[in-house]
Amino acid sequence: MSGRRPASPPLRALPGLLRKLAVDRLGMMRDAAALDDAVLVSLGPKKLFVFNRPDYAKHVLADNAANYRKGIGLAESRKMLGDGLLTSEGDLWRRQRSTVQPAFKPARVTTHAQAVAQETVKLRDLLARRGAHGPLDVLQEVTGFTLGVLGRTVLDTGLHAHGGIAHAFEAVQDQAMFDMVTQNTVPTWAPLATQRRFRRSRRELRRTVDELVADRSARLNDTPTADDDAFALMIAAARRHTDPRAGYEQLRDELVTLLLAGHETTASTLGWTLLLLARHPHLRDLVRQEARAVLDHGRAPDAGDLHKLTYTTQVVQEAMRLYPPVWILPRVALQPDEVGPYAVPSGADVLICPYTLHRHPALWERPEQFDPSRFDPARLADRPRYAYIPFGAGPRFCVGSGLGMMEAVFVTALLTRDLDLDTLPGDDRTPEPMMSLRMRGGLPMTVRPLR
Template structure:
């Protein structure tokens, strides 16, 4: 007689974390300072934390191997989660928030616009916009003050219009403010878990509705202008979307899709780069030796007065290192929320289906096991050869896996050219006494702007 032994029941490991009794305190702190809470949790509980927040239980993973599993090894099991799901009321079903077949369709439509050959052809346009920016800043030389965050937003919208849309966005005067309202509303939806109906006449929600109406008009105008004046190559985003949505059987659905995808691209395409450049100018001002080296490299590479080439771009090595270190400390996308579709096991812990899963580049980029003296601003971390010993997933400013940021190449090109162009001739210094506080919205921006004085370099 064969005796069949029963397999012992599997022990389900429960990650460490605060008790439910601490939930209210954590939620209150999250409203005031989300970054501080995430950093405290990572320090207190380690690489895996179970966070019971109100009606939800979240699993916070803060290790490169966990990020690799969630973002790259098993991405189909992790859909967009808290925050981005709640942002749908603000953004619709664009590339940031969509899933499944719709996301694949959108990615396929937009991918050709970001091919390397096409992006490389935009080098001249980006350099021209950077030169125009430097000229505008020189008008304030001698100590005049500009809001760098606002200035970078205007710049990146201009570059986006020329390089991706084949359109002049300067005619849409409110677009920057409209996107601020969209970000504010998306974060409000996240923190309130969609518990406040959209019709409630809160000042923030009224501001968002006005912004939404403005953005709808802008999208309609961009599409109408392109239909009336087709671009020569037809390879810009608006042309691609017109072609793709023309195949929709329902005109109303086609218009909604056009709106959602363009609004998402307009937001993601300018806000992340504007945020990175703002932090870069602030950090460079705080580190004179970094500023000196940036200036010397910019003079050497850009000082000839000849049109910028791809070969010149590759010579801006220290400028690139500075930007990579800026994005380590202040990643433009500070949180990557996911929702587990089915049960999974991560870092030895059971994650149930339906669980909210969080990866926070802001804390991961400060993990002491992978970054020496992690709070120190040190561009040499990214010097040739230094990154070889570091886990690929310890640094994910553009995400990872199938949802790796499609616009990363254009964003890095733009930020590199702009930073070098400005640092060649000018020095920007923070207005004394102004508090620079990180504001984690959909992107990690500087709260209340960034007033800096402009000085010429003799």
């Protein structure tokens, strides 16, 4: 390879970078982005190539995606997720993707609009009822909402009786980040609090998955059709496996991944959207005006309203710019490559960080400011396609992005139309970069119904 070597932080900065890898991963990525658009960070034997330009992201994630497999962080998640759609590679990943993708086609997602709207109304009523007794954690409630939608639309299975799923996934993510920081040097059986919590959560998740599979299998026709939900298609694929035990283990991995990815990212997006609107009441008023005009006479949204709620959609898009649910995309180079003018050796860790890409000052005017008008169609023409990648990009673009956007837009419109959601005095929420960009400490808010 004839490519150049990216810039590197000075040696005196390395101890600080190691500390930030453990306690401030967003700070580490911001520091790297401030140094240059291509940075090489050496952490002992590990070489991290951090690329922060749209064309570099396009090359790694799309143009030469076949040369890269999942990397740091996601690799550690296999302890819980196994070889599900989020972590699998090669032919296995392609089979898994082709199995579930029909359930997420736009026409299929449109048929879920009524279920999403019904769950949104339930969420509004629950917030109004519980909010009458004082502040409540809105993030916890929207997480329950996203699980409810996932169950009704993708799994045809009720998840309301499995409220512990979200807490179990918190432990899974904590373990994955711990393994990443310690580079897998601490065995899972070690008697540490993180490991004990992880082992307990893994048992709970597996028990939940077994119950869900047994229930859904009992109601499943022998021959799936194109109209079946993703869960039915996954079970049918497992039944066709030549090894029944291996087929079931694969089904378990796929379902655990679907449960995590199907609710975590949307819940995160909703939390940040509601927080940002509470911090910008004049923009919240614009959402309310649009919701009252489109969703007239107090009705719930339907499929035809999604494309009419244009400003609300821009608000959600801008929230995902500032706080992308997929905040980092780690890869490992299989063969030597050149990303722009830079040489990347085989085995190198490559990081594409939507969080810093979405705040690049050369791409976004006043990048730290919450400004939904950035996503007015008239302002999109000159923006590079890969400047904005909240759902990832390339072959591994999030299969559930359409359903997630419908949920986020419907909830934002209906809650803003009917409720005032406000943060508590002195409240200062901060992001927690795990597998998604969570909100640290939940989202305590007051709720006031509007007439």
